[in-house]
Amino acid sequence: MKKFSIVIAGGGSTFTPGIVLMLLANLEKFPIRQINFYDNNFDRQKQIADACEIIIKEQAPDITFLATTDPAEAFADVDFVMAHIRVGLYAMREKDEKIPLKYGVIGQETCGPGGIAYGMRSIGGVLELIDYMEKYSPDAWMLNYSNPAAIVAEATRKLRPTTKIINICDMPVGIEERMAASVGLSSRKEMVVRYYGLNHFGWWTDIRDKAGNDLMPKIKAHVKEFGYSLKEEIEESQHTDASWMHTFAKAKEVFAVDPDTLPNTYLKYYFYPQDEVAQSNPEYTRANEVMAGREKHVFGECNRITKAKTAKGTTLEVDEHASYIVDLARAIAYNTHERMLLIVENQGAVVNFDETAMVEVPCIVGSNGPEPIVQGKIPRFQKGLMEQQVAVEKLVVEAWIEGSYQKLWQALTLSRIVPNPRVAQDILDDLIDVNKEFWPKLT
Ligand code: NAD
Ligand code: G6P
Ligand code: MN
Numbered sequence: 001m002k003k004f005s006i007v008i009a010g011g012g013s014t015f016t017p018g019i020v021l022m023l024l025a026n027l028e029k030f031p032i033r034q035i036n037f038y039d040n041n042f043d044r045q046k047q048i049a050d051a052c053e054i055i056i057k058e059q060a061p062d063i064t065f066l067a068t069t070d071p072a073e074a075f076a077d078v079d080f081v082m083a084h085i086r087v088g089l090y091a092m093r094e095k096d097e098k099i100p101l102k103y104g105v106i107g108q109e110t111c112g113p114g115g116i117a118y119g120m121r122s123i124g125g126v127l128e129l130i131d132y133m134e135k136y137s138p139d140a141w142m143l144n145y146s147n148p149a150a151i152v153a154e155a156t157r158k159l160r161p162t163t164k165i166i167n168i169c170d171m172p173v174g175i176e177e178r179m180a181a182s183v184g185l186s187s188r189k190e191m192v193v194r195y196y197g198l199n200h201f202g203w204w205t206d207i208r209d210k211a212g213n214d215l216m217p218k219i220k221a222h223v224k225e226f227g228y229s230l231k232e233e234i235e236e237s238q239h240t241d242a243s244w245m246h247t248f249a250k251a252k253e254v255f256a257v258d259p260d261t262l263p264n265t266y267l268k269y270y271f272y273p274q275d276e277v278a279q280s281n282p283e284y285t286r287a288n289e290v291m292a293g294r295e296k297h298v299f300g301e302c303n304r305i306t307k308a309k310t311a312k313g314t315t316l317e318v319d320e321h322a323s324y325i326v327d328l329a330r331a332i333a334y335n336t337h338e339r340m341l342l343i344v345e346n347q348g349a350v351v352n353f354d355e356t357a358m359v360e361v362p363c364i365v366g367s368n369g370p371e372p373i374v375q376g377k378i379p380r381f382q383k384g385l386m387e388q389q390v391a392v393e394k395l396v397v398e399a400w401i402e403g404s405y406q407k408l409w410q411a412l413t414l415s416r417i418v419p420n421p422r423v424a425q426d427i428l429d430d431l432i433d434v435n436k437e438f439w440p441k442l443t
Pocket of ligand 3: 149
């Protein structure tokens with residue numbers, strides 16, 4: 001059986017060890033001969049890489065491992081690029097969150113002004129990875145989950161239209177695990193769903209079990225009362241902090257606005273931005289929580305493993321919830337025709353919506369990539385919301401390409417999260433100040 005070679009771009013990510021452990025746990029399904037790490041931050045990556053090298057030696061000594069900051073080495077002879085970079089690191093995420101809050105506007109990693117600022121940083125970073133892939137391994141596929149996925153996807157659609165990149169998000173995976181648990185199923189894989197939207201901005205319209213029984217009534221009854229909170233928490237390793245528990249509970253109020261569908265959790269930022277501001281601490285945001293939590297734990301544990309020269313007894317966990325990445329790689333490698341939610345160019349999948357929008361819909365994935373499944377016409381309520389949001393995302397990409405201050409100001413103004421153009425401009429000017437190193441110059 002062919003063994004695959006992969007490069008993890010963003011080797012220094014807090015998610016890298018969990019993903020490596022997940023890949024090692026799935027070698028029977030997806031055999032690997034080589035794992036490369038690539039990052040542009042040598043010191044950060046080294047801490048993760050030294051520990052992962054030990055983990056790989058202990059669990060799968062046949063796999064060749066290489067960690068490098070040299071793209072020529074990292075991207076040579078690979079079948080898949082798994083990309084999860086964060087341009088500007090947590091230091092900039094913190095600014096994305098805190099600057100809007102100064103003006104009473106929610107600051108969030110992927111939504112509103114914070115997401116726009118992050119998008120303006122990410123576009124260049126992801127394009128650079130694509131160019132390395134095309135130069136050194138032109139047959140490879142990039143599985144990208146670098147955020148903000150909506151803006152990154154639109155930028156790659158426009159600027160690298162022929163590249164083999166698939167943008168994917170794990171939020172639906174996490175929510176579907178919760179839906180499955182809420183109706184007593186052991187896995188989301190027992191469900192078949194219909195869904196449409198933009199990334200972090202979508203709705204489920206139909207959920208059935210494998211026999212075709214409609215699960216929507218039971219799931220809706222649960223969400224009506226508890227949102228996506230569960231009486232008994234499940235092993236869903238990524239979304240465990242108290243702030244995530246608040247998000248899952250808040251889905252109840254988002255659902256109430258349109259009880260015909262089940263909403264993505266991220267809609268809370270667009271529907272109830274004032275509530276989110278009210279319960280934020282402008283001195284201590286999610287970035288601070290992650291730095292003190294996941295980042296500290298992962299780096300602390302990696303450094304401990306390196307010192308001990310063994311991963312025995314480690315508290316690092318297999319990120320089983322990330323196994324959707326293996327499903328995606330397998331779908332391409334083995335033409336499995338797996339049905340997955342992906343971010344793809346609309347082209348009629350949402351019939352009454354912009355053909356060029358990057359939408360999130362179920363796709364059948366085979367060796368020539370994803371084939372979107374038509375979701376039909378969508379109601380006026382969702383269409384109105386999506387028109388506004390997709391215009392924000394497209395304006396950001398145009399602003400990046402043209403270096404246009406005006407378009408970026410319009411993007412912020414159009415975001416549902418921002419109350420008016422004056423506040424939009426105040427936030428924008430502060431964001432420009434701190435992003436000089438990362439954004440194109442705007443005139
Ligand atoms: P992190 O900061 O811990 O890791 C990101 C790594 O990327 C860092 O080591 C950094 O040095 C590196 N990097 C930054 N710019 C780079 C560049 N131009 N070239 C190469 N490497 C570069 O961040 P994290 O919290 O682990 O998250 C990583 C990414 O994954 C983020 O974009 C996050 O939003 C995303 N993410 C997406 C999903 C999803 O649903 N799509 C889920 C989880 C995380
Ligand atoms: C979800 C989203 C990701 C996002 C992550 C943030 O999984 O789908 O796009 O990056 O949450 O989580 P964090 O723990 O970093 O706030
Ligand atoms: Mn996501």
